[in-house]
Structures are given as C-alpha cells and as structure tokens.
Amino acid sequence: MSNVTTADWNGLSQLAIKEIIEWAKGAKEFVSEQSPELVQEILRWGFWSSTIVAIICAILVPVLLVAACKIGKDCLDRKNPTALYGCIILSIGCLSCIISMFVNGYQAFYIALAPRVYLLGYLKNLMK
Numbered sequence: 001m002s003n004v005t006t007a008d009w010n011g012l013s014q015l016a017i018k019e020i021i022e023w024a025k026g027a028k029e030f031v032s033e034q035s036p037e038l039v040q041e042i043l044r045w046g047f048w049s050s051t052i053v054a055i056i057c058a059i060l061v062p063v064l065l066v067a068a069c070k071i072g073k074d075c076l077d078r079k080n081p082t083a084l085y086g087c088i089i090l091s092i093g094c095l096s097c098i099i100s101m102f103v104n105g106y107q108a109f110y111i112a113l114a115p116r117v118y119l120l121g122y123l124k125n126l127m128k
Contacts (some may be wrong), residue, residue, distance in 0.1 A: 041120060043115050057101035062112040064094040 068090035075083040111118045 030035040039119065042119065043111060046118060046122070047108050050104040050111065054101050054104040054108060057097040057104070060097045061094055061101065064097060065089050068094060 068087050071083045071090065072087040074080045075087060
C-alpha cells in the first residue's frame, strides 16, 4: 500500500465519480424515454384485465342461474332433498359473479374516463 500515492487514489475516485454521473445520466434518459410507454401499459393492463373479468362473470351468471334452477327443481320435486345445499351454493356464486361483474365493469369505465386519477391511485397503492 506504500506504493500507491494519494494522487492515484484521487484519480481513481474521480474516475469512479465520472462513471457514476454517466450512469445516472443514462438512467435518466432511459426513464424519460420509457415512462410514457409504461404509463400506457399500466392503463391498458388495468382496463383489459377488468374488462375480461367482467365478461367472464357475465358469462357465468346465466350458467349458474340455470344450474341453480335445475338443482332447485329437483329439491322442490323431493327427488333429492340435499340438492338445496347445491342450489344455495350456486346462488351465492351467482351473486358473487354479479357483484364482481359490476365492480370490474366500473373499474374499466373508471380507467377509460379518468386515467390520470386511476394512475394516482395506482401509485398510491405502490407507495404502501
């Protein structure tokens, strides 16, 4: 360590500082170039994921209702008295699908109508 002078250490530290500054400038350019695309991707993902879940729930509601009616008919005809439990479970599933359909539909409209407000809420959730 006696062979290394203070001037050598100063030169190395200045070189390291220059490299860090260049890296920071490159990172700043990358962020400024990519942030608009990232925002668009977040909005698209939020909109389409909410829309797809709402559509799936809208398809499931009639299926669950028909199944609950068929099972309920068996229960009313006294063919299968335990079918009441299946009817109750399917009815609860149908109600859950209806609620999820409206919540996700609202979310999709919210993103389409107020994207900046959605992004602020999204960032708020990221900060938690």
